[in-house]
Amino acid sequence: MTSSVTTLARRAREASYEISLASRATKDAALHAMADALLAHEPALLEANAEDVSRAEANxxxxxxxxxxxxxxxxxxxxxxxxxxxxxxxxxxxxxxxGSTLANGLELRQVRVPFGVIGIIYEARPNVTADAAGICLKSGNAVLLRGSSSAAVSNAAIVDVLRVAAASVGLPEDVIQLVPADSRETVKELMTARGLVDVLIPRGGADLIRSVVEGSTVPVIETGVGNCHVYVDAAADLEKAYAIVLNAKTQRNSVCNAAESLLVHESVAGTFLPKIIAGLQESGVTVHGDVAFRAFDGVVEATEDDYAVEYLAADISAAVVPDIDAAIAHIRRYSSGHTEAIVTEDQRAARRFAAAVDSAAVMINASTRFTDGGEFGFGAEIGISTQKLHARGPMGLPEMTSTKFVITGDGHVR
Amino acid sequence: MTSSVTTLARRAREASYEISLASRATKDAALHAMADALLAHEPALLEANAEDVSRAEANxxxxxxxxxxxxxxxxxxxxxxxxxxxxxxxxxxxxxxxGSTLANGLELRQVRVPFGVIGIIYEARPNVTADAAGICLKSGNAVLLRGSSSAAVSNAAIVDVLRVAAASVGLPEDVIQLVPADSRETVKELMTARGLVDVLIPRGGADLIRSVVEGSTVPVIETGVGNCHVYVDAAADLEKAYAIVLNAKTQRNSVCNAAESLLVHESVAGTFLPKIIAGLQESGVTVHGDVAFRAFDGVVEATEDDYAVEYLAADISAAVVPDIDAAIAHIRRYSSGHTEAIVTEDQRAARRFAAAVDSAAVMINASTRFTDGGEFGFGAEIGISTQKLHARGPMGLPEMTSTKFVITGDGHVR
Known part of the structure; x- marks a missing residue:
C-alpha cells in the first residue's frame, strides 16, 4: 500500500529533477513571483490564519x-x-x-549540486513555511513541508499561493508541497521515506528533534537546541563581561543562542558576582546558583537539571569554577554543543578555550547571541546545526547542497 | 548497567580530547612509530594471523x-x-x-576540527585495521574499530602494537581501541552510542551497510555499494567506448567502482554490440542482456534483479536505449549513486549527462574505475561515500573532520 506521504515524496522526486537543472534566473523569478503572490493574497491569507488563531484561542x-x-x-x-x-x-x-587536472590528464571538478528532496518538520510559526520554501527552491531542491496542525489552515493557504507562483515561471508546482499535519503518522512516514527524501531538518523544541533523530532512517540535520555558556575568566575585563552576560541572557531569552549558564573564575567572583547577580535580577532573571552564588539574596539552588536544561526563559544557571579547565570540563558535561563564550583579556586562555571547547561556535569576548546566519552574513538561514556531520552552526544556502565529482577524460582507462 | 562498548566509548571520548589538540608533529611521529612497530612485530603478527587463517580454513x-x-x-x-x-x-x-571580518568588527573564522570519536565497522581484511587507525589518528580522532570475528586474533594483535606505538610518543593508548567481535550485540551498542560516538562508517557489503544505516542512532556515512553504469552514446568514439567498457568491467571486478551495467544508444548498437559482447566474453564476462543483446550468442536474459544488483563478479547487465534521456532514466531507477560514465564526443550530451545524473561521480570518456581517493590525489581514503550528506565520493582526511566557528570580539553585544 502506498501512503499519501510516499505519493507526495515521489512527486517531489520528479519535481526535483527539474528544479535541480533550473537556471538561477528562473529560480530568482520564481522567488519574486512568490513574494508578489503573498502580498497579492493578503486578505485570503489573513483569513485562513484567523481560523487557526481562533481555534487556538478556543483551545x-x-x-x-x-x-x-x-x-x-x-x-x-x-x-x-x-x-x-x-x-x-x-x-x-x-x-x-x-578542481584539478590529474597527472594522467583527467580533469577533476567537485561541483555543488542540490540534495534533491528536503523534508522540513517544524512548529507553530507559519512564516517558516515561506522561508523554508524559498531557501530550498533557491538551492535547487524540492521541499516537503510538515508544519504543526495548529497552523494547518495558514500553511495550506501559503503553500497554495507559493505553488501557483512557482508554476507561473515554468517550474513544477510540486517543488513545494505541504505534508498533512492531521496525524503523527505523516511525520513517521517522512522519517522512513529513505531513497525518496534525501535529508530531514527538524526545527523546534528538544523533544521534536530527539524523536526525529531517533526514529528516522532518512539522514537528519539536527538544529537548534542551545544550552549556551558564558565563562568569565580570571583575566576578564569585568565591564565587558557584565555587558556580554546581560546581553546573552536578556536581549531575547526565547532563542537558541541565548545564554543559559554562567561560569565565573573564583579569582574574580568576589568582585563580579554581586554586580552580575544584581544586573540579572534587575532584568527579571532568576539566578539558579551553586553555593557561592547562593551567598547572595534571591539566588535559588541550581540542581543537576538546571545545568543541563535549555531554559528559553528568564532563568540562568550559575557556578564558580576554580580554573579554566574546570569551566571546560563543565561545558563538556552539560553543553548541547551550540555556542559557548569566554570573556578574557588573556590570549593564552582565549586560545585554550577556543581549541578545547567543542561547540558549533566559540565566542571570544562577544555575546552568544551572535551565532546567527544573518549576523554571520549568510543572508538566509534554515536553522543552526548542532551536529558535526555535513553542517555545523548557522546553515545558509551552500549547506542545503551536496556535491558531485565530474571527471572528464578522452578515453582514459586504468 | 554499563556495557563494555559504552566503557570503551567513554575512554575514546576522553582520549579524543587529547588527540584533538595534538600537534601535527606528534601525530606524524605516532604514525611513523606505528609503521616501525608493525614491521618490528612481524613474527607475532603473522603468528596471530595464522590462527585466524587456520580457523577459517577449518570452517x-x-x-x-x-x-x-x-x-x-x-x-x-x-x-x-x-x-x-x-x-x-x-x-x-x-x-x-x-573567514571574514563582519561589519561590526567581529572576526569570524570557520576552522576544521576533528569529529571526536569515529566508529568503523568492517569486514575480513586486517589491513583495514591499520589503515583506518592511521587516518583517524591523523585527522585528530579517536577510533573504535569493530572488525569481523574471522579476523579477531589478527586485529587484536595489530591494535595492541599500534596502541603501544601511539603511547610511545605521548598520546593516550585509547585513541585506538578494538571493539570485541564476539557478538552482534557489540555492533548494536556502537550504533546506539549516541553522544559518545560522533560518526559511524560501515565498510563492507550492501547488507552490512543497510543494517547499520537502519539501526543506528549515531550519524552514519554510507560507503561503497556501486552499481555503476557505462552509457555509450550515439556520438561515442566506439574505440574509446570499447576500451572503457572492458576496463571498467574487467580490470578488477570485485571492487565498488567496477562497471555492473552497460547501456548502448540504439543508433550505434548495430556496430558496437558484436564487438563489445565478443570482447567481454573473451575476458570471461557473462553478459545479461535485453532482447537486443540476446540476439548474440551466449548472452543470457537480464531480469529486473540483474539491473539492480552489484555483481562484484564477471557479470554485466546490458540494454539498448532509444536516447540519452532513456539512459538517464534507467540510471535514476537502478543506480546506487556511486559512479556512472558516458562515452561521447558530443559536448551537449556530455553536459546533459553530467548535470542530470545524480551520482557521487560522473565520468565523461573515462573508466568508472577512476573513482578512488588515490586516483583523485587524496593520498589516503577511508572509503567512498554514496550518501549526499557531509561527504560524497572518495573520502580523504578532510572528510574525517567537522568544523567550528571561532568568533573574536572586544566586548561585542547585540
Missing part, C-alpha cells in the same frame, strides 16, 4: 504561542522581503568546490 | 576470502607504508575553511 493556547502563530500585514511583508532577499543571494548550485 | 571459508584475511610480510610492509604516507599528508585540523 486555551498561551498568548505567546498565539502571537507566534498570528499573521499580520507587516509579517506578510517580512515574508515577501525574505523571499526577495534569497533571490538576491548567489546560487550555490554549480559552484566548483575544488 | 570451509572460500579461498578468495581467506586470501583477503591473510597477512604476509609484503602486506605488512604495505600497511607500514600506508601509515607513513598518511604522515606525509597535510593535517586537515586547524585549516580555516572560511
Amino acid at each position: 486555551g493556547t498561551p498568548p505567546n504561542v498565539i502571537d507566534r502563530l498570528r499573521l499580520t500585514g507587516p509579517r506578510l511583508v517580512d515574508m515577501a522581503d525574505g523571499l526577495r532577499m534569497v533571490a538576491g543571494l548567489p546560487d550555490p548550485v554549480g559552484e566548483v568546490v575544488r | 570451509g571459508t572460500p579461498p578468495n576470502v581467506i586470501d583477503r584475511l591473510r597477512l604476509t610480510g609484503p602486506r605488512l610492509v604495505d600497511m607500514a607504508d600506508g601509515l607513513r604516507m598518511v604522515a606525509g599528508l597535510p593535517d586537515p585540523v586547524g585549516e580555516v575553511v572560511r
